[in-house]
Amino acid sequence: MNELRSKVLIIGGGPGGYVAAIRAGELGLDTVLVEDGRFGGACLHVGCIPSKAIIQAAETVHALTHPHALDAIGVTFARPKLDYAKTVAWKDAIVARLATGVGALLKKAHVRSLRGRATIMDGKTAIAHSDTGDQRIACEHLVIATGSEPLQLPALPFGGDILSSTEALALTQVPASLAVVGAGYIGMELGMAFAKLGSKVTVLEALPKILPLYDEELTQPVARRCEDLGIEVMVGAKALGSAKGAITIAGADGKEKTIRAEKALVAVGRRARTAGFGLEKLDLTMAGPFIRVDERCATSMRNVWAIGDVTGEPMLAHRAMAQGEMVAEIMAGAKRAFDKVAIPAVCFTDPEIIAVGLSPEAARAAHGEIATGLFPFRANGRAMTKQADEGFVRVLARADNHVVLGIHAVGAGVSELSAAFALALEMGARLEDVAETVFAHPTESEAFHEAALKALGKPLHI
Numbered sequence: 001m002n003e004l005r006s007k008v009l010i011i012g013g014g015p016g017g018y019v020a021a022i023r024a025g026e027l028g029l030d031t032v033l034v035e036d037g038r039f040g041g042a043c044l045h046v047g048c049i050p051s052k053a054i055i056q057a058a059e060t061v062h063a064l065t066h067p068h069a070l071d072a073i074g075v076t077f078a079r080p081k082l083d084y085a086k087t088v089a090w091k092d093a094i095v096a097r098l099a100t101g102v103g104a105l106l107k108k109a110h111v112r113s114l115r116g117r118a119t120i121m122d123g124k125t126a127i128a129h130s131d132t133g134d135q136r137i138a139c140e141h142l143v144i145a146t147g148s149e150p151l152q153l154p155a156l157p158f159g160g161d162i163l164s165s166t167e168a169l170a171l172t173q174v175p176a177s178l179a180v181v182g183a184g185y186i187g188m189e190l191g192m193a194f195a196k197l198g199s200k201v202t203v204l205e206a207l208p209k210i211l212p213l214y215d216e217e218l219t220q221p222v223a224r225r226c227e228d229l230g231i232e233v234m235v236g237a238k239a240l241g242s243a244k245g246a247i248t249i250a251g252a253d254g255k256e257k258t259i260r261a262e263k264a265l266v267a268v269g270r271r272a273r274t275a276g277f278g279l280e281k282l283d284l285t286m287a288g289p290f291i292r293v294d295e296r297c298a299t300s301m302r303n304v305w306a307i308g309d310v311t312g313e314p315m316l317a318h319r320a321m322a323q324g325e326m327v328a329e330i331m332a333g334a335k336r337a338f339d340k341v342a343i344p345a346v347c348f349t350d351p352e353i354i355a356v357g358l359s360p361e362a363a364r365a366a367h368g369e370i371a372t373g374l375f376p377f378r379a380n381g382r383a384m385t386k387q388a389d390e391g392f393v394r395v396l397a398r399a400d401n402h403v404v405l406g407i408h409a410v411g412a413g414v415s416e417l418s419a420a421f422a423l424a425l426e427m428g429a430r431l432e433d434v435a436e437t438v439f440a441h442p443t444e445s446e447a448f449h450e451a452a453l454k455a456l457g458k459p460l461h462i
């Protein structure tokens, strides 16, 4: 068997693993990255990027096929036609372009990238099984970045017309009808996109509301938009099983019902990928289904690190990347800790939702009385000109010293505001810091300024 020696061995080339590899390479650490599938991981190939491409295409199709908004600004035209095969090819081309970029960045950083499945032998050795044979890799530092995979429901195992998000994003035709089981962000993003592309969508959620991780005030505009799009949302509904073209559920009233749907997307969460590659040979402390790590992403074994989805919630690409970058710097000798004030969470639903920092409930639980300011987009000029005046920005701060605790927004395109929100929280902004910053006019970001002014009891435009 071929033998390789390296300072750093990273298993898994998703956003966590490839970012760790690039930074380690840049810092002069001799680095090997082993990836079983494609460099870029779930995020690039079956997650963030392809889902946003389909969402963007769906938004365009919907705007053109439901032209009331365009009518209002004086634009009329003949009904457009969707060539979904071309949409899929466009999405795949974006993914391919970004994947080529990841490969080029790894090469530039002098990372040795291997395609194949890695099996861990011990804390300093793994075997990479590739088409060209097996290679034993010895390392000083082992980084586990194996990510996560869609969670199956025993009542609705994947296969045939029961799809995970991976298969839903690979469909080459828009299904006439789609049942979405699970109203978390993945189910709602894809369900709304397919509704806009022309599917009759039914959302089935076991809990009493959609997007259960977000508070009611934030999710109401999304629920209203579902109604506009003709999406039937059934909460308190438990999936019991499926037959060809139908899902059986127990409804909120406990009665069994049959929901007819050509395809079903099961989006009930993701689970850490910890089985099937020798992880059990290591003496690692687990935190439930995840690998336990400390604030440096160190596991319970010296020089064995874990980053990204395999370490738990929030399972988000930007968290994985930030952990990857940090671990590389620690392995190169830097003193770093993952002590972020907040990790932004964005739902690319319609309208979009951003949550950064504490929810109102958590803020009250931690700090008692809080100051709150909410500014609606219906009072924001730029939102009106964009025909996107639904939603708001909400700022929460400590009542005593005005340190900002949480910033949330719901509205069209608000994902781009997440940068300003995260920066404010990470820099420990007080309401006065936001209120005394000059925000460009006319922009939707002015709603952030106004929300802070309102929390201080001195709003200007409302």
Ligand SMILES: Cc1cc2nc3c(=O)[nH]c(=O)nc-3n(C[C@H](O)[C@H](O)[C@H](O)COP(=O)(O)OP(=O)(O)OC[C@H]3O[C@@H](n4cnc5c(N)ncnc54)[C@H](O)[C@@H]3O)c2cc1C
Binding pocket: 011, 012, 013, 014, 015, 016, 017, 034, 035, 036, 037, 038, 040, 041, 042, 043, 044, 046, 047, 048, 049, 051, 116, 117, 118, 119, 145, 146, 147, 148, 149, 165, 186, 273, 276, 277, 307, 308, 309, 310, 315, 316, 317, 318, 319, 320, 348
């Ligand atoms: C539909 C969908 C939409 C999403 N949208 C967003 C979004 O908008 N924003 C966001 O932040 N996050 C989003 N996510 C989540 C995001 O994709 C993940 O949080 C992110 O990919 C996690 O990165 P990771 O590096 O930890 O793992 P992964 O991306 O899962 O990568 C792990 C890699 O390890 C490889 N691997 C596993 N075992 C082995 C082995 N033994 N040997 C070699 N290689 C191995 C796998 O092939 C995989 O490529 C979305 C996910 C999905 C499914």
